[in-house]
Structures are given as structure tokens and as C-alpha cells.
Amino acid sequence: MSTYKLVCPCCNSSMRIRTSEGQTPCFRSMYSECNNLLCGATFSGSLVWEYQLSPSGIDRPLTVLPMAPTKVRLLARRNLATNTTQPDLLDQLEMERA
Template identity: 65%
Template structure:
């Protein structure tokens, strides 16, 4: 499993989240401190979840977010396209972007 590492906007070294508060299921306030001793800057910011890429498996999820526009475009293109056995390189490139 990979873990996203926060990067200090002042010096580019690792930061540690000191505290975070969930304001809503999709919005969280965060407080972070740079772990690079000569820097030591602290910041406040937020984390938001904006779109769903795939639906929750829960029967009654706490929130239902709109599907990401890029996913909707890809689905529409797939639905409109004629059936073909050829691998679509564009789809693969977009999915990994």
C-alpha cells in the first residue's frame, strides 16, 4: 500500500499532519508541520473529496458525490463507439493519467 507524503510548500521536505478535524464527510481541516528542522514551518489547509470515480459498495453511503466529469466523458465515448476488438490506447492513457 502506498501512502501519500505531504510536502512542505516552503522547503519541499516531508510534513507531518499534527491534527485534523472532519467538518463534513467530504471536508477536513488539517494542520501540518514541516519535519525539516531548519524549516519547521506549520500550515493549515483542507482536504476535500469532490467526485466519485466508482460508487460505494455500501447500501446507504453517508454521501453520494457526483461522478467525475472525466469518467462521464470516457463512458459516453465508450457507449457511442462501435464494438471493436482493438485495444484503445487513448482510454488506457486517460485511465492512468
């Protein structure tokens, strides 16, 4: 299992997602807390899927997002090339739903 490294905006320590709730297929509300006991800040936020970088391979996908504009695709290519060991945030979200 891998977890995406969330960083507390108050103290730069790691944070964990306490819970999350899917509002739509592309929008999820999340609640997190700082792992630093001396800080202990908690947050609410969201995860939003905005674009597709590539189309789904299945016949009738449940959701089809707009294809990413060139600027977003170039940024994604750069980020994916430099963060090949970056864990997946969704691993953590999936684990919390189980």
C-alpha cells in the same frame, strides 16, 4: 502503515499532519508541520472529496457525491496507474484520529 508524502512548500522537505478535524463527511481541516528543524514551517489546509470515481457497494451510502467528469476520470486513471505504490493519505489521518 504507510503515509502520504506531504512536501513542505517552503523547503521541499517532508511534512507531517499534526492534526485534522472533519468538518463534514467530505471536508476535513488539516494542520501540518515541516519535518526539517531548520525550516519548521507550519500550515493549515484542507482535504476535500469532490467526486466519486465509482459508486459505493453498500445499500444506502451516507453520502453520494457527483460522479467524476470524464476529464477527472482520465486523470485519476493515469495517476493511479503510475502511483500504484503511493501510500494513502487517509492512513495517516486515521492513525491520528486513533
